[in-house]
Amino acid sequence: MNQLLPGLYVPGDSPVHRLDPRVKMGAVLLLMMAPFALRGFWGYFLLSAFVALISVVSRVPLLALLRALRNLFWIGFFMFFLYIFTTPGQPFVAWGGITATWEGLLAAGAQIYRLCLLVVMASLLTFTTSPVQLSHGLEALLAPLEGLRLPARELAMVLTIALRFVPTLFEEIEKIAKAQRARGVDFRSGGPLRRARSLVPVFVPIFVSAFRRANDLATAMDARGFRCSPHRTRMQQLKLGFQDLVATLVVLGVVLAAIGVEQLT
Amino acid sequence: MLIQVENLTHVYAPGTPFERVALRQVNLQIAAGEQVGILGPTGSGKSTLAQHLAGLLKPTAGHVLLDGVPVHSAPRDHRLQVGIAFQYPEDQIFEQTVFREVAFGPRNLGLDEAEVTARVRWALEMTGLNSEVMSQRMPFTLSGGEMRRVALASILALRPRVLILDEPTAGQDPQSRRRLLERILTWQEETGLTLIIISHTLEDLGHTLERLVVLKGGQVVADGPTRHTLSDSALLNAVGLDMPEPVKLLQTLRQKGRKVRTDLVSAAEAATEIAHVWGLPPPPGPSPRRGGEEGRGA
Amino acid sequence: MVGISPIWGKDSLMMGAWDLSTDSRPFIEIKDLEYVYPLEGGEQIKALQGVNLAMERGEFVALIGPNGSGKSTLARHFNALLLPTSGTVRVDGLPTSDPRHLGAIRQKVGMVFQNPDNQIIATTLEEDVAFGPENLGIPPDEIRQRVEAALAAVDLLDYRLHPPQMLSGGQKQRAAIAGALAARSSCIVFDEPTSMLDPLGRRQVMDTIHQLNTAERLTILLITHSMSEATLAQRVLVMDAGRIVLDGSPAQVFSQVERLRGLGLDVPPVVEIAHRLRGWGMELPSSILTVEQMVEALC
Numbered sequence: 001m002n003q004l005l006p007g008l009y010v011p012g013d014s015p016v017h018r019l020d021p022r023v024k025m026g027a028v029l030l031l032m033m034a035p036f037a038l039r040g041f042w043g044y045f046l047l048s049a050f051v052a053l054i055s056v057v058s059r060v061p062l063l064a065l066l067r068a069l070r071n072l073f074w075i076g077f078f079m080f081f082l083y084i085f086t087t088p089g090q091p092f093v094a095w096g097g098i099t100a101t102w103e104g105l106l107a108a109g110a111q112i113y114r115l116c117l118l119v120v121m122a123s124l125l126t127f128t129t130s131p132v133q134l135s136h137g138l139e140a141l142l143a144p145l146e147g148l149r150l151p152a153r154e155l156a157m158v159l160t161i162a163l164r165f166v167p168t169l170f171e172e173i174e175k176i177a178k179a180q181r182a183r184g185v186d187f188r189s190g191g192p193l194r195r196a197r198s199l200v201p202v203f204v205p206i207f208v209s210a211f212r213r214a215n216d217l218a219t220a221m222d223a224r225g226f227r228c229s230p231h232r233t234r235m236q237q238l239k240l241g242f243q244d245l246v247a248t249l250v251v252l253g254v255v256l257a258a259i260g261v262e263q264l265t
Numbered sequence: 266m267l268i269q270v271e272n273l274t275h276v277y278a279p280g281t282p283f284e285r286v287a288l289r290q291v292n293l294q295i296a297a298g299e300q301v302g303i304l305g306p307t308g309s310g311k312s313t314l315a316q317h318l319a320g321l322l323k324p325t326a327g328h329v330l331l332d333g334v335p336v337h338s339a340p341r342d343h344r345l346q347v348g349i350a351f352q353y354p355e356d357q358i359f360e361q362t363v364f365r366e367v368a369f370g371p372r373n374l375g376l377d378e379a380e381v382t383a384r385v386r387w388a389l390e391m392t393g394l395n396s397e398v399m400s401q402r403m404p405f406t407l408s409g410g411e412m413r414r415v416a417l418a419s420i421l422a423l424r425p426r427v428l429i430l431d432e433p434t435a436g437q438d439p440q441s442r443r444r445l446l447e448r449i450l451t452w453q454e455e456t457g458l459t460l461i462i463i464s465h466t467l468e469d470l471g472h473t474l475e476r477l478v479v480l481k482g483g484q485v486v487a488d489g490p491t492r493h494t495l496s497d498s499a500l501l502n503a504v505g506l507d508m509p510e511p512v513k514l515l516q517t518l519r520q521k522g523r524k525v526r527t528d529l530v531s532a533a534e535a536a537t538e539i540a541h542v543w544g545l546p547p548p549p550g551p552s553p554r555r556g557g558e559e560g561r562g563a
Numbered sequence: 564m565v566g567i568s569p570i571w572g573k574d575s576l577m578m579g580a581w582d583l584s585t586d587s588r589p590f591i592e593i594k595d596l597e598y599v600y601p602l603e604g605g606e607q608i609k610a611l612q613g614v615n616l617a618m619e620r621g622e623f624v625a626l627i628g629p630n631g632s633g634k635s636t637l638a639r640h641f642n643a644l645l646l647p648t649s650g651t652v653r654v655d656g657l658p659t660s661d662p663r664h665l666g667a668i669r670q671k672v673g674m675v676f677q678n679p680d681n682q683i684i685a686t687t688l689e690e691d692v693a694f695g696p697e698n699l700g701i702p703p704d705e706i707r708q709r710v711e712a713a714l715a716a717v718d719l720l721d722y723r724l725h726p727p728q729m730l731s732g733g734q735k736q737r738a739a740i741a742g743a744l745a746a747r748s749s750c751i752v753f754d755e756p757t758s759m760l761d762p763l764g765r766r767q768v769m770d771t772i773h774q775l776n777t778a779e780r781l782t783i784l785l786i787t788h789s790m791s792e793a794t795l796a797q798r799v800l801v802m803d804a805g806r807i808v809l810d811g812s813p814a815q816v817f818s819q820v821e822r823l824r825g826l827g828l829d830v831p832p833v834v835e836i837a838h839r840l841r842g843w844g845m846e847l848p849s850s851i852l853t854v855e856q857m858v859e860a861l862c
Binding site for chain 2: 630731758759761762763764765766788789790791827829831832833835836839840843844845854857858861862
């Protein structure tokens, strides 16, 4: 059950999987900024086509991507109504003092689409990059900031430990929820306030156990010499290869082309 | 028959690469007031079965009936006649005082405050905790053993007709284990509840419960009086259970031709048995050979 | 002079840990150790008092005692997780009170804790085993070799890419052992490593410990509540109220049935049986510990 959770790693051997995580993270960052520089149809089309291509090449199951998008439902819902009612223009429906405009409909559609695109890009990153690599990539990208007193290594470690415990936490939540159900808690009935309160018997124990866990882990890490030497090495080395160069150039090319296409039309 | 399990099958994550059959065509009947141990190695399906008995899982196939009604789909109050404590039940504690933690279940049942208070007091006494001293204490400041007792009290306070305990002695030292098991048996004596204990340790179940159900690979491989199952060394070895040393000793002596019983789990019983067979003058106290009365363990 | 392992030949895991230049002193030397910690409200708890202990390289010592007797507290002095309030603790000649030796001490003495989950920090098994060597600044290629050898030694090589949630409790504890082996620790302290495991996991862990002690001469300190586990050791220490009250071979210690009962401790079942039978007049050797010995004495 854990392995198909949205946003988590799906093991595979596609060309995307084999890219250096630093390149992937840089590329995703660039791709995520691109939609904000685009306004017209053709720019978006090019970008979307590229993202679709990467999805296919990475062999990530479509179901996983759709599940990631499903989490956006409530945000999308909210945004939809926000935009159609607050964008000035030609009204197509009026109700009381509030009007919904055609321009609003278009704006809502564009924003929601942009959001979906961002989520798909981020998901492609996390689906094709193992937690180990993500943490390595992050550490490497933040390393230059060590000079500015930013503890990059420690941050990377925090990320790794968090990722390692996500499945464990899910199991624990399931177990505690069952135990509280067995004592009469009903998670499904009542209004939103009641339901929120019914989560207290689940989240308090999880918090308590998380603190205990953190304490135990810190002791174990100390016992294994975590802070004893200033020169910590890593078993896995990141090495850039030819495919990374190609990927970087392709991504740059696509982004520039998308912006360029806009200028031409 | 209070509990009826009919052809129960449970499959986890069906249709995915992680599909796993946890229970296969399990049939079981438990009468009101019985003491049943469910024994089996890890992966045998014991915990899954326990959750089905408590109505927390939906069967993939088959039924689990409590008083003739399927437990999983029954209204909440029917389902709550079965109390269940998972492994390390102290993990579920969340309230700020012991009183509120133990009162949680009864309050969810909608009982009035007078009844809730009475039940909390009763449940704490049953677990050997002084309700006056303990009620206002913060559960997280208690020792591990005390926290476990608070958690068990919180389930007892529901006054369930059936009490399922999944590895109640997990993580405890030998003395605490013995004390807890003795206490659990007194709950059964005093309230007449139906007691089901899940374990992978014969030591816990061997001399405390009347009936033993053995699971392996999601199926029932033995179901009968504890003594019978304990004597079946072939079965126990085949299932891969950890044999308590007294049993190992008696089995080895039997293989060497000595006519000893092999169904005694505690050191005291085994010693008494050996003494009899070797012809020592009878030791004081009840004897395993007379009328089936077993000497209680040390 | 370097030791050669009978199983792994020249590339023994433990090469480098056998610094025989200090072989003459005990590996662990504890003198007059006292450990006090303050409670809220000004009270002080003497968790350890007057502890004297010497452990040689390759010894397998079991540490038993009632709850609160100070076993874990004592164990945490072995790798300087705790420092003495008074007295000295030396690991391979290095005093724990000197912060310059902290790294070396924690490399020499590894520790496996009770909760299998709360000591695994990485997302795959091999990454976790690599944690110790990474902390020591070992070059990456060597780390890889050490990790492979360590995983092979605990029979988990096939699971190297598994995430921790796919490992059983017994496998997780063996992974922790592998972590200590990869760091080339010559001593491992086990704080109730099996109390949260099922019988199969317990067997796996105890077999691994036993094998590492006999084949690799690893020094072992095992804190346990299981008297059966304690009988596997060469030496048993019994603690009570912060002191070591008994120290001897398992046969010697467990023959003191009444004394142990008085402390609230069990004896191994076979010892209990022998004790009762002797009480009823049967003649049995006082050194009986195992089922095999008992059967031989009876038949």
